[in-house]
Amino acid sequence: MPFETQDPCYDSNKNENKQTSWNKQQLYSYNDIPLYLQTNSFILNSYRHDLTIKNCLFSLFLLHNETFNIWTHLSCAIVFIYLFINDFKKFSTAKLDDFIVILFYTFSVIFCTLASTIFHMFNCCSSKAYHLCLKCDILGIAIAIFGGYIWNFQWMFKCFTYTRIFYQLIIALIILCVIVYYLKQPQFNSMLFISVPMAGILPIIHCVYLYGGWEQEFIQYFCVNMFVYYTVVGIGILFYRTKTPERFFPGRFDIFASSHQIWHIFSIISYFWLYISGIQLMEYHLKNPCINQ
Structure with missing residues (x-):
């Protein structure tokens, strides 16, 4: 098997001088990077480009x-790994379906955040590595939405x-279709992934109806939680889609506080809030067991 198929970052034409000193890796401007990174x-600045896997790992400790x-x-991911281990012990005596769902949700967040980290x-x-990691990231997003x-x-x-x-099977089918669709696409369009969470509005309305209306204690508590969750996600998406604040101050948020970084913060808040x-x-x-329906 050719070496390049084993390492998607390998390129025989790399300038090895850029790779010799990991703590002095060269950073590039927007105009100097390939199209797939634009x-x-x-x-405007502080882009990495043309690194080996080893130097990508080293860049974890550099500023870009x-x-x-x-x-x-x-x-x-590290925090949710701890929660996964803790929940495995803490809820081992819970009902089997509750136990499985608890572990699956924490696993879904771990998978998503690690996939994002890899991307x-x-x-x-390289272009090949970029698109391979992007597919991994897309899969992670889908798993996290499904877990939620x-x-x-x-x-x-x-x-x-x-x-x-019924609803769990329906959402499983929807997420599966979205995954298949996106893994076949050369480019990622976030709009479909953004619209998928909106499908949760109908089950919420159905839930309110089944429990007897807004005056029920459970409904009030649950709906407040969901309102906070969707507000947090919505704010994060707003920053992400509008590329705020860097849109108004190009170059000033190259390292910190760019829209994608803000989206990460709000997504993390949403994961913990939902948990x-x-x-x-x-x-x-x-405390309030169900009456047989």
């Missing part, structure tokens, strides 16, 4: 325009088993 024309993106999601760390190797839905439906329809299973609110809803159901 995804945000308002980020992907440093913050890498560390935010890597840190989130932001290694996307500068399964998590919500578990507590929304805790007292309505068949309704819960905390889900655990609280599970405890609510434990």
Whole structure:
């Protein structure tokens, strides 16, 4: 097997002088990087380009325009790995379906944030590496969305088993179709992924109806949690789609506080909010067991 198929970052034409001193890696301007890396024309400098896998790993400890993106999601993954291990012990005596859903949600966040970390760390190797890592990132996003839905439906329809299973199967089918569609596309368009979470509005309305309206304690508590969740996600998407603030001050947010970095922060907040609110809803159901429907 040719060496280049084993290492998507390998390029025999690389300038080896750029790779000899890991702590002095050359950074590039927007106009000096290849087209596949030109995804945000308002980020003008501090791009990595043409690195080996080893030097991509070393760049984890250097300052460039992907440093913050890498560390935010890597840190989130580490925390959720701890939660996964802790939850495995803490909820081992819970009902089997609750136990599985808890572990699957934490796993989905771990998978997503690690996939994102891989993308932001290694996307500068080559065009082949970029698109390979992008597919991994897309898969991670899809798994996280799916995990969030399964998590919500578990507590929304805790007292309505068949309704819960129905919605979980529907969202599984939708996510599968989205994954197949995107993995066949040469470019990533975020609009479809942004629209998928909006599909959760209908199940929320259905949940309100099944529990008897807004005056129910569970509905008030749950809907407030969902309002906060969608607000956090919406704000993050707004920054991401509008490329704010770098759109208004090109070059000033090359290292810190760019729109993609802000999106990472809001996505992390949403992961933790969903986790905390889900655990609280599970405890609510434990204190208020369902009456046979």
